[in-house]
Amino acid sequence: EVQLVESGGGLVQPGGSLRLSCAASGFTFRSYEMNWVRQSPRTGLEWVSYIGRSTSDIYYADSVRGRFTISRDNAKNSLFLQMNSLRAEDTAVYYCARGSRDGWELRFDNWGQGILVTVSS
Amino acid sequence: QSVLTQPPSVSGAPGQRVTISCTGSSSNIGARYDVHWYQQLPGTAPKVLIFGNNNRPSGVPDRFSGSKSGTSASLAITGLQTEDEADYYCQSYDNSLNAWVFGGGTKLTVL
Numbered sequence: 001e002v003q004l005v006e007s008g009g010g011l012v013q014p015g016g017s018l019r020l021s022c023a024a025s026g027f028t029f030r031s032y033e034m035n036w037v038r039q040s041p042r043t044g045l046e047w048v049s050y051i052g053r054s055t056s057d058i059y060y061a062d063s064v065r066g067r068f069t070i071s072r073d074n075a076k077n078s079l080f081l082q083m084n085s086l087r088a089e090d091t092a093v094y095y096c097a098r099g100s101r102d103g104w105e106l107r108f109d110n111w112g113q114g115i116l117v118t119v120s121s
Numbered sequence: 122q123s124v125l126t127q128p129p130s131v132s133g134a135p136g137q138r139v140t141i142s143c144t145g146s147s148s149n150i151g152a153r154y155d156v157h158w159y160q161q162l163p164g165t166a167p168k169v170l171i172f173g174n175n176n177r178p179s180g181v182p183d184r185f186s187g188s189k190s191g192t193s194a195s196l197a198i199t200g201l202q203t204e205d206e207a208d209y210y211c212q213s214y215d216n217s218l219n220a221w222v223f224g225g226g227t228k229l230t231v232l
Binding site for chain 2: 044
């Protein structure tokens, strides 16, 4: 069974930093593209960042580029999101999401349970 | 405001058919990028309902179907059941934003 478990969320002041982790199990992690997707009442579902199987391909949404850094450790089946210079508008539930194509455009075929990040003073 | 536009809510009685629209533009759905649909039950993470415009993952009932034409896509649900009450989201890729994009979501109420 595919499992994705996020950790590292919490309350942080504006301008602060947090590092999210996602522990993957139940599939060959190194064979899959991985993503972070966030959800808030203000913006709904929003794709945040993508990392390819070998980390050579990395993409960010305009809203986080230059502040967030995605990375992965295939040996430890883990995905990370380093979030710096956090703003109130970054407040959301952050999901780790596995990407699949199977001949189609990328879809998010498995999601973690989500972790809440609150940016507030 | 989401790149893909969905109605905020739809409703129907048990057994009825409802459709949820997803309107995009020439830089996403109209550029022939696939549309995927997700179902999000209360308090849970989204789950793929339809992928590649009209394909159902194993385990998804054939009451759910998808279609795409031009710059729009639709999700149809027939034989509505109370357990279908959820939020539904469409998703595609946008080549002007260079980003994967979602619709704003549609809340389905089964009356």
